[in-house]
Amino acid sequence: MDCPKCTGELVAARYGDEIEIQRCNVCAGLWVYPDDLQRMKSTWLAEAVLDTGSPRVGKSLDEVDDIDCPLGHGPMLKRVDPEQSHIWYEQCPVCDGIFLDAGEFTDMKFETLLDRVRGVVKGRRDVD
Ligand SMILES: [Zn+2]
Ligand SMILES: [Zn+2]
Numbered sequence: 001m002d003c004p005k006c007t008g009e010l011v012a013a014r015y016g017d018e019i020e021i022q023r024c025n026v027c028a029g030l031w032v033y034p035d036d037l038q039r040m041k042s043t044w045l046a047e048a049v050l051d052t053g054s055p056r057v058g059k060s061l062d063e064v065d066d067i068d069c070p071l072g073h074g075p076m077l078k079r080v081d082p083e084q085s086h087i088w089y090e091q092c093p094v095c096d097g098i099f100l101d102a103g104e105f106t107d108m109k110f111e112t113l114l115d116r117v118r119g120v121v122k123g124r125r126d127v128d
Contacts (some may be wrong), residue, residue, distance in 0.1 A: 013050055015043065021040075027058070027061055028054070028057065030051060031070060048097075053101075054103070057102050081108060083115075087107060
């Protein structure tokens with residue numbers, strides 16, 4: 001499968017038995033589905049294993065919009081992460097596939113964790 005953003009190719013990347021996604025062998029952008037994304041968010045260190053690209057390359061490719069679904073479904077739509085409005089990504093309206101630039105998943109995950117940690121700290125202030 002061709003990367004929608006650059007001349008690279010999307011190849012399988014795995015983490016454990018549960019998660020298999022596609023990653024570009026050049027820009028390290030990630031091709032995932034919403035279910036994968038949820039699993040990746042709740043899996044410890046998934047970002048370190050899967051989101052291995054340079055955020056700088058990701059940022060420069062963030063300016064490439066108007067991309068087409070790599071499965072041939074036509075133009076993808078720009079979406080804003082419902083929880084973190086500074087994160088934009090592209091999603092195919094047909095197959096729901098999502099393309100994340102390198103570093104974007106780490107960003108998403110880190111803030112999700114921070115929110116969780118804040119919640120835990122608040123809830124357990126009396127312990128220890
Ligand atoms: Zn690429
Ligand atoms: Zn598609």
